[in-house]
Amino acid sequence: MSQRTVYDKLWDSHLVKQNEDGSALLYIDRHILHEVTSPQAFEGLRLAGRKPWRLDTNLATPDHNISTDPNERAAGVAGIPDDTSRIQVQTLDDNCDHFGIKEFKMNEMGQGIVHVMGPELGATMPGLTVVCGDSHTATHGALACLAHGIGTSEVEHVLASQCLVTKKMKNMRVTVEGVLGVGVTPKDVVLAIIAEIGTAGGNGHAIEFAGSVFRDMSIEGRMTVCNMAIEAGARVGLVAVDEKTVDYCRGRKFMPKGEMFDKAAEYWRTLISDADAVFDTEVQMNGSEIAPQVSWGTSPEMVVPVTGNIPRVEDQTDAVKQKGVERALEYMGLEGGAPISSVAVDRVFIGSCTNSRIEDMRAAASVVKGHTVSKSIKQALVVPGSQMVKEQAEAEGLDKVFIQAGLDWREPGCSMCLAMNADKLGAGEHCASTSNRNFEGRQGNGGRTHLMSPEMAAAAAITGHIVDVREFTGDQS
């Protein structure tokens, strides 16, 4: 057999049927559901008189529009103030109960942002196909599985048939060699990649992240990177299996145990790209040259190193780019040519499926420890990605560090990442955010997002403006 990439192997092992017209029937091992993209799918099942094909494959949890306020959360689903949000969460509970689907309900241990929950519970395993009605499903690829977002019609399709009708993607490899500098995180690496290849750079491709930078990275860090493959245009991002992958999997709730685990691990270790495997597209970058990154505009490719300046319209090469930069500067209320570190922030958001794992909590806490949030900051939210992350962080006393520094410690959920609940930006407000999207209005109507790492967002909370975490001393200026 010819040399294959990890993606090729995952594809081949899930192929039920290859059709002559180029489409294929792909088997889906794991399906994760949440309240926003599932109600219409369940309704479709009901209308057609269909049942889920298999139950032991689905896992559900509410995350997108639940409250993160501890008091509101304590009141349960009935305590969700917004009527439409409450109905949606209730509908997920009802649907899961009705169809017998395993769900971690809002305040149950296990609940969390879908992409934090799946891996930490061991529902996501190497070698699986994982889908969810959410584009950041690419996150799970950090465990060398084939994971991608699907639309609601496909949610229904997978529920009903355990398969997707799909087409094979092209292979892309992004290799980052070298060693990351101090203060440079997985988030900076992926932002730098997106700045390099653009938001459409990965369209039609499955990206494999390779090279020493990813080998040296923790599994949590790899998740941060794979999470944002979609911001680079790719539905799939993944990293090959190594011993870190196997170690991460061991002992998790839904993982195989004992001998079965060893047998599984033996197979997982084959999930690496063969030495001569051919990639349709190759990108190479030097990790040693990456500085902490910050987005200045309204698309995830509008990113500069924190030491850099905001781009100017006149420096853009073509008319479409000029228009884009002009519009973004206007929306962001920024001056082209000014240093990005001069930008004052109003709110800080540390959370989202990109950066709300235990490592992110630790990193942010280590920066704010012993300091106080700047008076100019209206709100600094820390939202752990799941109940398990929250519990672990509290066991380590991180919640106290945040609270003492003046940040809010919240209940798990998507929160200000997309502002479907009460956590949102006001018009014109700038936010130092660890989330993944800086589109217009993403964090609230008229809100202005600056994407960055948890360390950088934590430092911005203390200084009140964007600051290079490598030079951060805690002095307020």
Place this chain on the structure above:
Amino acid sequence: MKAFTQHKGLVGPMDRANVDTDMIIPKQFLKSIKRSGFGPNLFDELRYMDEGQPGQDCSQRPVNPEFPLNLPRYRNASILLARKNFGCGSSREHAPWAMEDYGFRAVIAPSFADIFYNNCFKNGLLPVVLTEQQLDVLFTEMYADEGYQLTIDLVQQKVVRPNGESFGFEIDQFRKDCLIKGLDEIGLTLQSTQAIKDYEKTRAEQQPWVFGAIK
């Protein structure tokens, strides 16, 4: 699903790159548990001057007079001209639902985000990929000609301009067939029930840990 064979209609512009799904349908409308009724909130933030909320009567809201699709000349447009990477961002199918509910039957752009592109086909909305140059031609003609219409012929895979000239486009055979016949994809897949069961059997023998994990 609505079948699509050929469509002739008024053309409207969305003349910017990287239009994301949040721009197409802002997140507050995702709280609906229905599939329909998103049309009045299509491009909500660009289209209205106030912040839209679910359940509002949109006919009472202040519209943005500068947003092209609000101009009388584009009212009832059913074909949208767009720029590169249209539909990027989230996987929300609410985006094509909103476009379809508004009255669009097709979008023409130089490129689409993968998930959005895929979602269009499930909802009788045809995404057509033409080159940047071809789009420049269509945009120019549209701006110059009030009441500009195009004909999109899916069977022949071409976009026919008012002068009779046409641009051909590529499309997957499977997607094309489903759209032309308005097929129920799930029903189609379930015709392969035996193949799926056979696959499961083999896989369970080789990788038993994959099954029975979630309980």
